Amino acid sequence: MTRAGQRWWARPEIWLLLANVIVYFGVYFGDRQHNFGSAASLQLLTTETTMLGIFAIGTTIVIISGGIDLSVGSVIAFSSIVFAIVLKQLAPAALAARGNVGPVVLLAATAATLAAALLVGVLHAVLITRLDLPPFIATLGTLIGLRSLGRVIAQWLYNSDKIAVPAPDFRALYNATWTWSIPGITGPLQVRWVPLCVFLFVAVGAVVLMRRTILGRHLYALGGNEEAARLSGIRTDRLKYVAYCLGAVCSGLAGILYAAREGQGNSTNMGMGYELNAIAAAVVGGASLRGGVGTMSGTILGALFLTLVVNGIPNIIKIESTLYEGIIVGVVVILAVAVNQIRGRKFGG
Numbered sequence: 001m002t003r004a005g006q007r008w009w010a011r012p013e014i015w016l017l018l019a020n021v022i023v024y025f026g027v028y029f030g031d032r033q034h035n036f037g038s039a040a041s042l043q044l045l046t047t048e049t050t051m052l053g054i055f056a057i058g059t060t061i062v063i064i065s066g067g068i069d070l071s072v073g074s075v076i077a078f079s080s081i082v083f084a085i086v087l088k089q090l091a092p093a094a095l096a097a098r099g100n101v102g103p104v105v106l107l108a109a110t111a112a113t114l115a116a117a118l119l120v121g122v123l124h125a126v127l128i129t130r131l132d133l134p135p136f137i138a139t140l141g142t143l144i145g146l147r148s149l150g151r152v153i154a155q156w157l158y159n160s161d162k163i164a165v166p167a168p169d170f171r172a173l174y175n176a177t178w179t180w181s182i183p184g185i186t187g188p189l190q191v192r193w194v195p196l197c198v199f200l201f202v203a204v205g206a207v208v209l210m211r212r213t214i215l216g217r218h219l220y221a222l223g224g225n226e227e228a229a230r231l232s233g234i235r236t237d238r239l240k241y242v243a244y245c246l247g248a249v250c251s252g253l254a255g256i257l258y259a260a261r262e263g264q265g266n267s268t269n270m271g272m273g274y275e276l277n278a279i280a281a282a283v284v285g286g287a288s289l290r291g292g293v294g295t296m297s298g299t300i301l302g303a304l305f306l307t308l309v310v311n312g313i314p315n316i317i318k319i320e321s322t323l324y325e326g327i328i329v330g331v332v333v334i335l336a337v338a339v340n341q342i343r344g345r346k347f348g349g
Helices: 012-030 039-064 072-090 092-096 103-129 135-158 168-175 193-212 214-224 226-231 236-262 274-284 296-316 322-347
Strands: 162-164 177-180 189-192 264-266
Touching: 012 296, 012 322, 039 072, 039 189, 039 193, 039 214, 039 236, 039 274, 039 296, 072 092, 072 103, 072 135, 072 162, 072 236, 072 264, 072 274, 103 135, 103 168, 103 236, 135 162, 168 193, 168 236, 189 193, 193 214, 193 236, 193 296, 214 226, 214 236, 226 236, 236 264, 274 296, 274 322, 296 322
Parallel strands: none
Antiparallel strands: 162 264, 177 189
């Protein structure tokens, strides 16, 4: 059954939305203090979902095209280093005085960082299309190598794995907030608007690309059956360049925001394991690791689902919740994917 012919209640997004509602209210009522409904908790949930959503969307595009990208966390860390280095090189006097670097410098650093991320995507595509490496191996190599490269560059320039950037407008990329008053919530809700706007831009752009353009349909065709796509005249190698470059650029955007959150470029532990979070969000959202299946809305709901589970655990398990976090998240992800697979076989989705 095609997506157009599916009954609305058979779509995976509906079931995932229901799962999100159940998890949220389960945690809310399971905690006697009802901390999950506080303004601070909602701010955390909003920010964490948008940050995960930015690079999970890029990962979903790669998965839909039939590939896999294991380098997401390392690209985030490497991008943070590039961003910090460009800022320090372009505005040394302002940083020495702990002042603002200015919008021009921020834009220049953003452009340089995204260009570096784009080159990583090109490298992935070259390794896969020219050297015929499996995507798993190609991106595993950059998973290991990029983080080390970031450390080498940082040590060479500043004798440190971390490059601090004490600029208020740099930190504002993450910390700047809008204040919203929502009925029923005690206190104003502070929304970090830059990550939210970046997420909305990425999400809307990805939805338009994948659902409204020929390029998006070709990416689905590539993931569904590469040989059939090639025989039908689709230039599959070019599509792989598009998919991996988009995935890397999304990770680069996330790297800039994570750098702003920490106030530094960090090649040591920033983004550690985030590639698994991105893949989990995509798969929980209905994407198939075989390729050709997935939606941006599903990935966004998958990112929200993971965020709710991870942040809900400390509200239920008050003592040493981190001991059980991995077990609970792992079981929940497996169950969510299993239910999605069963639903897909039953309804033909």
